[in-house]
Amino acid sequence: MQIIYSIFNTILAAGAVVMLPIIITIIGLIFRVKLAKAFRSGLTIGIGFAGINLVINMMKSNLGPAAQAMVENFGIKLDILDVGWGAIAAVTWSSPIIAILIFCILATNIIMLVLKATDTLDVDIWNYHHMAIVGIMVYYVTKSIPLGIAATVVMAVITFKLSDWTAPLVEDYFGIPGVSLPTMSALSSVVIAAPLNWLLDRIPGINKLNFDVKNAKKYLGFFGEPTMMGLILGCIIGALAKYPVSGILALGVNMAAVMVLIPKMTSLFMEGLMPISEAAKKFTQSKFKGRKFLIGLDAAVVVGNPDVITTSLIVIPLTILMAAVLPGNRVLPFADLAVVTFRVALVVAITRGNLFKNIIMGLVCTGVILLAGTATAPVLTELATSVGLNLAADGSYITSFAATSLTVSFLVYKAFIGNLVISIPLLIAAIAGTWVFMSNLNKKRARILEEKKQKETAGLGAEV
Template identity: 65%
Template sequence: MWIQVGKIFMDGFQFIINCGATVMLPIIITIVGLIFGLKITTAFKSGLTLGIGFAGIKLVLDFMTTNIGPAAKAMVERTHVHLDALDVGWGSIAAITWASPIIAILIFVILAINIILLILKATHTLDVDIWNYHHMAIVGIMVYFVTKNVFLGVGAAAVMAVLTFKMSDWSQPMVEKFFQMPGVSLPTVSALSSLVIAVPLNWLLDKIPLFRKSKFSIRDAQKYLGFFGDSMIMGLLIGLAIGALAGYDLQRVLQLGVSMSAVLVLIPKMTAMFMEGLMPISESAQKWSQKKFKGRKLFIGLDAAVIVGNPDVITTALIIIPLTIAMAIVLPGNRVLPFADLAVVPFRVAMVVALTNGNLLKNIIIGLVVTASLLWCGSATSPVLTAIAKSVGIKLTTGGSLLISSFASTAMIQSFIVYFAFTFHPIISIPILLIVIAGIWYYFDKVKHINKDTEDEEKALKES
């Protein structure tokens, strides 16, 4: 009897998977919403909104690859610049992530880890930003896709979760000091990941007087920027440039420019539907968590979107964006053609700005090194990402010659390191990764914390 019940359950589960992401997403999100106490009508509406958002992103992505795919191929043939991995944007990667058959498992694992770490007082970050769980989950999905091992996939997502919550704790003082946001941490991998490179590089630059004493100000840079920072204009200019390099006639160049401008406007709107659908889930998760952890010192983990409007962040990003495009052409080993994620460069540099306390010259140097890592890691993992996209029903209409990439997923250095450890001789590399994480954890929680307490005591004595 139980065997028959199990078979019926598995057949039903397989049927849902075979229906595709647009059907599977509403069902998964409805179940998650019910667990957090939402009414079934609200939970189902949230799930259906996500399904519609995914369908919209599929349409925009198909439109983009249809238009830019042939142009990119022609550009490669004429210029001999081998950029065959199109940056389709983090929103498309998020859609791919939420469409994975193991996404429900990974979301519950990430949430459970946050709760366990809070119970053990190993973190002070209460991550209510359910939407951005996709940054952690995609690593597990890619590991699972490569290894076909669910345990390795779940393990990779779990390591990403632990790293993210701890990095949120460690970086919280910077968020409070520079952005004036007390009690808030930012467990958004797309912002935190840059610190893996930025922290040691900032220490090195501090040893060089030119960078440490630089007075190059935000006002000096802002006078040259502004109009060209608009995503609509950015898409137009990139489309025109690619069309010209592809050897198109004027009519087709203009058509490509307007098409790419439309893509950079439409992708955020479709992505916004994802956030709209997950908002009730996030709010109910926050209420549930606050009931369970009364009387505790907690940092509320929010989306890094709350800081990217800072003038220092925006100015740094607008300088980095054109330099990123130029770097993509000349960087050895790069295959990524930057496009959709140029609009979210502010996320990649936001924590860098806080770390350097707004030193613009250091921001630019560190930002370019971070960008180079995004291009290299994105190039290395683009074949896997492309295969996963096809497996969840996103069909690339470019004759199969174009890969997809992004400045999200495993293009980010933190995500790439975990992905690499879980896919390259995991028996050896996973223990090494865990030992390194334990060492960093000990340093920031014990050594640095003790040093900070000593400095605070000395400062108090001097003041008294």
């Protein structure tokens, strides 16, 4: 057992780039793909993921300092610092009960698959930390391991169900079939975005507004192309950061590069995924009467969409301004501004790239994150200190755009540290409401796709 645990820790320490090819190869073998082909697919997916990470890190290293400079330039003085998801992940993996929670998440996924309660096979083990941190914080507050485990299991169940419900969006909008995104940093926004999208669709005037990157290209010509929009928005952020002209231009070119490179890396990812996806389809048709399994992957595979990047580049400076005027907020947006892409990715898919709605809904999502971050910062700061990570300056607190700042995570956390008789029904009501909105949205999507397919079939028949 100790040897297995050591091997698991070694692979985990190597990161998702190493872990993903191994897991995909094993999945390929389970679905009866030959070893060489399965390994090639796993390695290709790993390379694609490494490429996506390189581009995202390039974006973070350029956009992060610019966003931080904007914070300083606007003179925002707040006492809770956003230290970034990476620091919070370090707190999570340093917890004494982390091994128990990881096992519980994995067991929950397997049990749900066996019981047909989910179709998502979550191979994104690194992002288990989004589910685990809630249990760790509940354990820290209540000193109860059973409650900590229960909170993490509830997070896992909600994560896998949200992954199932949003998988049609991943296939339809992002063009990645057979995949779901069990990454809570992306999924959490759905709880707000799904009902808010429904509401905006029923407000006269607003429901007629529809402007996306494709429209920008149509009406703005050369300046509406994704690369040019990346260049322009990058330069605007550089100017707001008060960079010199050389720095402004460099940021603009780097954002344009992100627009070009991410789709190319995603295509590599798809190339490796196709053999596994086809084998999984054949296997499930023969062994499980056609049941469809979804491979659960990091939301990084969709954040390079031009609409997602464009929305993020607009929402980031607006979030900084909002932090200064939002009543009750004490969070200073900082390190996680560069990963706003993850928070808005599924918002963009829900609106089908409607930039107007993306901005409104994206700001509501980040605003709620700021308030939840404010509410949970004292406990998170104490927790970090307790595991030896003293990240806060004297008299201040820490938070991030992850952990219990995420809407779903905050609801589960509050449910387990409060009055369970009151909080659990409220949590169930929130998730049930999300299911209703997502179910209606997916039915609408299926109807539109069917009508489109029928028109295409009728057109082909007319040509014959």
